Amino acid sequence: MSGFFKSSIGRKVAMALSAFFLMFFLLQHFAINLLSVFSGDLFNEVSHFMGTNWLIQFVMQPILIFGVVFHFVMGFILEIRNKQARTISYVKNNGSANSTWMSRNMIYSGIAILAFIILHFIDFWFPEINAKYIKGDWTGGHELVDGYRYFHELQVKFENPIRVAAYVLAFVFLALHLLHGFTSAFQSMGASTIRKKRLQTIGRIYSIAIPLGFIFIALFHHLNHH
Amino acid sequence: MNLTLKIWRQKDSKSKGQMVDYKVTDISEHMSFLEMMDVLNEQLVNTGEEPVAFDHDCREGICGMCSMYINGEAHGPDRGVTTCQLHMRMFKDGDTITIEPFRATAFPVIKDLVVDRSSFERIQQAGGYISVNTSGNTQDANSIPISKHAADEAMDAATCIGCGACVATCKNSSAMLFVGAKVSQYALLPQGQVEAADRVRNMVAQMDLEGFGNCTNTGACEIECPKGISLDNIARMNRELMKASLS
Ligand code: SF4
Ligand code: FES
Numbered sequence: 266m267s268g269f270f271k272s273s274i275g276r277k278v279a280m281a282l283s284a285f286f287l288m289f290f291l292l293q294h295f296a297i298n299l300l301s302v303f304s305g306d307l308f309n310e311v312s313h314f315m316g317t318n319w320l321i322q323f324v325m326q327p328i329l330i331f332g333v334v335f336h337f338v339m340g341f342i343l344e345i346r347n348k349q350a351r352t353i354s355y356v357k358n359n360g361s362a363n364s365t366w367m368s369r370n371m372i373y374s375g376i377a378i379l380a381f382i383i384l385h386f387i388d389f390w391f392p393e394i395n396a397k398y399i400k401g402d403w404t405g406g407h408e409l410v411d412g413y414r415y416f417h418e419l420q421v422k423f424e425n426p427i428r429v430a431a432y433v434l435a436f437v438f439l440a441l442h443l444l445h446g447f448t449s450a451f452q453s454m455g456a457s458t459i460r461k462k463r464l465q466t467i468g469r470i471y472s473i474a475i476p477l478g479f480i481f482i483a484l485f486h487h488l489n490h491h
Numbered sequence: 492m493n494l495t496l497k498i499w500r501q502k503d504s505k506s507k508g509q510m511v512d513y514k515v516t517d518i519s520e521h522m523s524f525l526e527m528m529d530v531l532n533e534q535l536v537n538t539g540e541e542p543v544a545f546d547h548d549c550r551e552g553i554c555g556m557c558s559m560y561i562n563g564e565a566h567g568p569d570r571g572v573t574t575c576q577l578h579m580r581m582f583k584d585g586d587t588i589t590i591e592p593f594r595a596t597a598f599p600v601i602k603d604l605v606v607d608r609s610s611f612e613r614i615q616q617a618g619g620y621i622s623v624n625t626s627g628n629t630q631d632a633n634s635i636p637i638s639k640h641a642a643d644e645a646m647d648a649a650t651c652i653g654c655g656a657c658v659a660t661c662k663n664s665s666a667m668l669f670v671g672a673k674v675s676q677y678a679l680l681p682q683g684q685v686e687a688a689d690r691v692r693n694m695v696a697q698m699d700l701e702g703f704g705n706c707t708n709t710g711a712c713e714i715e716c717p718k719g720i721s722l723d724n725i726a727r728m729n730r731e732l733m734k735a736s737l738s
Pocket of ligand 2: 546547548549550551552553554555556557573574575576
């Protein structure tokens with residue numbers, strides 16, 4: 266089996282498996298964020314649960330971080346290898362004649378998403394880690410607000426229009442990445458065309474609806490908080 | 492029609508090549524692309540210049556030898572054809588046509604537009620066959636029933652002529668369409684299933700060894716393949732390798 270993951274196809278399968286995991290995570294992240302549109306209190310409750318539940322913190326979170334890092338590192342390794350497979354490029358290459366822009370530029374949409382994740386970590390994840398693991402405060406409170414801090418922090422972060430614009434742009438890249446990545450992952454796992462046609466529809470809906478939903482949430486908080 | 496050709500010229504595998512401009516006149520739209528190249532070469536020979544080296548053999552879309560990257564596409568802008576089947580009616584008078592060799596580290600240029608595709612041969616030798624001794628005791632072809640569906644799919648996969656357009660087209664120079672077709676044509680039939688696990692393992696290992704890139708499912712190969720080999724064959728190869736690795 267270890268030989269399998271060293272082969273080109275094995276790596277493709279590993280990319281697909283980590284992609285499935287990340288797409289599932291994205292769906293869950295979206296569902297929780299959506300709560301913030303309807304009820305700040307509910308969002309606070311769920312966020313506190315996610316942030317303090319030991320199973321999520323100590324089992325799911327490391328798996329997620331591993332999944333993210335693996336997908337990026339493997340993506341870069343494959344890109345470098347693929348570049349080595351053609352060291353002299355064509356003088357004229359008409360890529361759009363036979364493939365989509367999304368499929369040819371996964372590395373660039375991926376890099377844009379990576380940049381976003383770094384910004385997102387600086388915005389939300391590092392302050393959380395700081396509060397919980399450095400300051401040792403597991404109450405989820407904040408000196409400026411009664412109750413939990415999560416909803417308040419969300420509102421404060423989305424005040425800055427530049428940050429909101431960066432988030433919106435990142436979600437556009439996410440959509441582009443998913444528009445190829447969703448069906449590509451199934452193809453790597455060996456899905457046949459007939460199944461892929463149906464998957465393509467589901468993939469398009471997922472790839473557009475989820476990023477659009479995230480954009481909506483960011484804009485909603487930007488416009489509703491003064 | 493009159494055309495300007497920008498052609499990759501390279502003396503041998505060691506020298507550095509470059510694009511050189513040529514003009515051809517009075518090209519008939521009924522000519523094949525290779526016939527147009529013949530006109531150019533005749534012109535070059537007459538003026539004492541070195542003719543452009545290019546691969547060809549059958550000139551009817553069967554052998555897979557012809558291999559040009561024309562205006563940014565393997566086998567040119569038409570679909571379902573090899574370069575020898577490409578007609579000049581696909582171009583207009585006054586056009587500039589860029590002609591390059593198939594590019595991949597695993598397909599080194601030998602001279603001008605000729606590339607060495609023996610990496611494909613080595614992949615075939617790694618497992619693209621069945622070990623059946625047929626001498627003297629050949630069985631009746633119909634003694635093993637095969638479903639129509641499997642027969643059709645195996646036949647479709649077997650139409651791959653090993654031209655290498657899939658590699659040339661792929662942004663990753665991946666050979667997975669070719670190898671997928673070869674793996675599939677046997678994996679679909681009972682005679683090939685006996686050695687299926689070893690075959691896929693060995694062919695994929697050889698493919699990786701040759702330095703082909705990794706497929707990212709852009710689907711460009713399927714579009715440019717002169718024989719319309721489907722991406723399904725890559726999916727089947729992936730399934731076959733997973734199966735072989737689990738067993
Ligand atoms: S799969 Fe198609 S493009 Fe690739 S070698 Fe076979 S015939 Fe040529
Ligand atoms: S020369 Fe044989 S396929 Fe073109």
